[in-house]
Amino acid sequence: MSRLLLPLLGLALLLAAAASLLAGSIWFAPADIAAALGQGSDNLVLLILREIRLPRLLLAASVGGILGLSGAVLQGLLRNPLAEPGLLGVSAGASLGAVIAIYYGFAAHFLLAAPLFGLLGALLATAIAFALSQGGGTLSLILAGVAVSSAAGAGVALALNLAPNPYAAYEILIWLMGSLADRSWLHVQLALPFIATGGLLLLRTGRALDALALGEVQAQSLGISVNRVRLLALFGTALGVGAATAVSGVIGFVGLIAPHVARPLVQHRPGKLLWPATLAGALLVVLADIASRTLVFGGVPLNLGVFTSLIGAPFFLWLVIHLRRQTV
């Protein structure tokens, strides 16, 4: 089973990706695409595929992948099944950065202002959380993350409160709901390098996570530098999830769910979990993005972040009940 796991997840992701190219407000049959390719010149089908759906698909897969991976690493590092990227202030920091860009109107003049500010916000929030937790253990890292998250959340609320016009407040709210609508290759170009770099840093923690599963002291006795692992995990999350949040807004619960879905399939070994969690995260977001495009309620499409939260919240409840049963 475990040898087939990665190829199977990869295959599922490929199938979902193909479906995501065909689905949308205008549905394409595979024959339409073949005909469009045959025509050669730029036609509507080709333009929509190349300029709208392909960048959107790439973003969905990479955003989902980095969320799943970062969730797996953080759950391993903190040895806490409820850990996720949002816990360390990364999402809140990215949100605050992007909201500042929207609020001060930079975003209206420069397409990538919100993503760039989002990335800066994520890095800053994580740096503060890391500095605050220095010398303390896992618990102090979680507490620092929660504190930074709350501070950034207060900043977002302040911006909403003082928004210069109702449309700005609306824009901020919509942005916070998370979406991949109307993203372009520019967004891919901005986010992908950071997501890839963050992903590489996170993947390097695999062996150390296995050792950390025994406890921090035991891991140190095995020659693992806990501080280095923590730095890799935090910096990788800030870069990767920060860039992801910066282009897509907040997409909740994927970082929490994806590792849990994949964990039983790798016999609960945190180091082995990283790739399956990445693929599961990518699969989740690609599927959720298809759903958010095709499920339209009274003319208003559902935002991606809203959709993942709607699925995620019941899962969270199930997780709490499941854990309680395990510990009893």
Next chain:
Amino acid sequence: MWRVLALAWLLLALPAAAAPARVMSLNQCTDQLVLLLLPPERIASVTWLSGRPGGLPDAAGLRAKLAQVGVNHGLAEEVVRQKPDLVVAGSTTTPATRALLHRLHYPLLEVDSADSFADIRRITRQVAQAVGEPARGEALIAQMDAELRALATSRRAAVPVAALDGAFTMRPESLAAEVLQLAGARNVLVPDAGPVRGKPDLELLLAARPRFLVKGTGSGAPALTTGPELHPLLQRQLGPPLTIPQNLTACGTPLSVDAARILRRKLDAARAARAARPA
């Protein structure tokens, strides 16, 4: 409620010859009407919204007049302090202040927002009558009607455009839609081509094959980050959006006809430019 209204009207109507000496406007749209109808010395104040960048249309020396009149934030305290002879308010805005003025039987005129040129005629007459400038009101309406006729007689086949009002699809039954039609454009983003509420769907927008993008733009305050009109593909296919100042279409006043004239000119220029450079 009706009795109070009637009483307010009575208070206005009784000294029919004596027009209110000083008028205060509590709504950004009535600001424009009051500024158009009255000399600055007869205006107690207008809202702070009109003083912001883009808060007023460029035309008719309104900005110069604005500098000579007071400012309010729609608060009852300000009515007490400024003691105007008539308060002109929007029929849906500043509800708390209006309720208080009703209870005090303060002279108050409540003006609907205008969703069509017919509405504009009605509310311009209503305000002109109340402030004792009916002739000035009729002159403004006559000037607007002359411009409307000029636009109607020179109309050609409508160009298909994708029309947005800020971030949203332009509502079909609105002043902005009427402006669009007068300018010689047809919105392809009608209800069956995408959600009327909210942002238009980029794929449906492209599939409806508009020739240009028309966008009502505000004061330059924030904020779109990911609006469909910012998508590089759309910019390449349709060129930069042809903009209409929203301060002319959000508030229906006799000046709103300028929006149609501005859009007509931009459409003609964009068509000529595209004809000169075949795709």
